[in-house]
Amino acid sequence: xxxxxxxxxxxxxxxxxxxxxxxxxxxxxxxxxxxxxxxxxxxxxxxxxxxxxxxxxxxxxxxxxxxxxxxxxxxxxxxxxxxxxxxxxxxxxxxxxxxxxxxxxxxxxxxxxxxxxxxxxxxxxxxxxxxxxxxxxxxxxxxxxxxxxxxxxxxxxxxxxxxxxxxxxxxxxxxxxxxxxxxxxxxxxxxxxxxxxxxxxxxxxxxxxxxxxxxxxx
Numbered sequence: 001x002x003x004x005x006x007x008x009x010x011x012x013x014x015x016x017x018x019x020x021x022x023x024x025x026x027x028x029x030x031x032x033x034x035x036x037x038x039x040x041x042x043x044x045x046x047x048x049x050x051x052x053x054x055x056x057x058x059x060x061x062x063x064x065x066x067x068x069x070x071x072x073x074x075x076x077x078x079x080x081x082x083x084x085x086x087x088x089x090x091x092x093x094x095x096x097x098x099x100x101x102x103x104x105x106x107x108x109x110x111x112x113x114x115x116x117x118x119x120x121x122x123x124x125x126x127x128x129x130x131x132x133x134x135x136x137x138x139x140x141x142x143x144x145x146x147x148x149x150x151x152x153x154x155x156x157x158x159x160x161x162x163x164x165x166x167x168x169x170x171x172x173x174x175x176x177x178x179x180x181x182x183x184x185x186x187x188x189x190x191x192x193x194x195x196x197x198x199x200x201x202x203x204x205x206x207x208x209x210x211x212x213x214x215x216x217x218x
Contacts, residue, residue: 001203002026004065006054006072006085008047009036011166012103013071015192019200021046028065030054054085059092067203068093068100079135082143090153099206101199102157106188107137108144109159109180109214120162120180144212156208158199160190161216169193170217181216190216 003020007013008029017040020027027047031037034051041049050061054072062068070089074081089100107121121137124130147155161181173194174181182188198215202208 001066002028002064003203004028004030004062004068006030006057006068006070008049008071009033009040010071010073011192012073012164012195013069014040015196016069016071016199017044017047019193019196023200023204025200030057030061055081055088057088057092062092062098065098068098069199070100070102072103074136076133076135079139082136082139083146086143086146090147090150090155093153095152097154099154099156099203101202102143102147102155103195103199104144104157104159104212105137105140106159106162106164106180106214108141108178108212110178111180147210147212150210153210155210156202156206157212158195158202159212159214160195161188161214163187163189164195165189165191167191167217169197172218173198174216174218176214178212178214181214183216183218188216 003025005013005016008017009031017027017029021044028050029047030050032053037049037051041047072085107124109120110117111120112118121141124134124137169191194217
């Protein structure tokens with residue numbers, strides 16, 4: 001299978017690239033900076049690289065691709081680009097067979113119970129210490145809401161737990177749908193390898209068509 005990874009030099013994208021190669025897939029690694037892609041290719045010589053801004057990508061770049069994985073990341077002051085890129089990719093891929101997977105945020109997951117059930121983003125919004133970065137989960141929530149209105153694109157999305165941080169891949173990952181997950185230790189943490197494995201498993205055995213699921217380290 002040929003997989004095109006947007007944002008391949010970022011935390012999520014690099015894990016996806018490494019795991020996809022290990023699984024025997026053909027990979028095109030895309031990022032803006034040629035020097036970062038060259039460094040990645042040094043450690044993963046089997047990949048192809050495309051140094052190109054995500055917003056300059058065209059249908060021709062995806063002509064023989066089976067799956068596109070959007071691991072695009074940006075600074076909080078440009079977080080709206082998550083929505084813009086999703087819209088661009090949807091426009092290119094409408095009524096095609098190409099599948100596209102999105103790395104989403106945890107803010108769109110439900111937490112609490114009964115009358116206290118609410119989006120995790122509401123907790124982020126209520127915490128003044130999140131002001132510097134809350135635009136990212138806010139726009140990733142908007143991105144998911146946009147995707148849920150798209151009917152003629154073969155998409156899926158994956159949300160991490162509350163903490164998406166570097167670390168070892170989980171030996172036992174926990175999967176869910178739209179509820180924020182916690183492991184037995186009360187932690188809601190996802191590491192890049194755990195995210196990458198969940199996305200590649202979804203590619204191998206599709207179970208979420210035009211839907212989002214979530215994964216955390218067990």
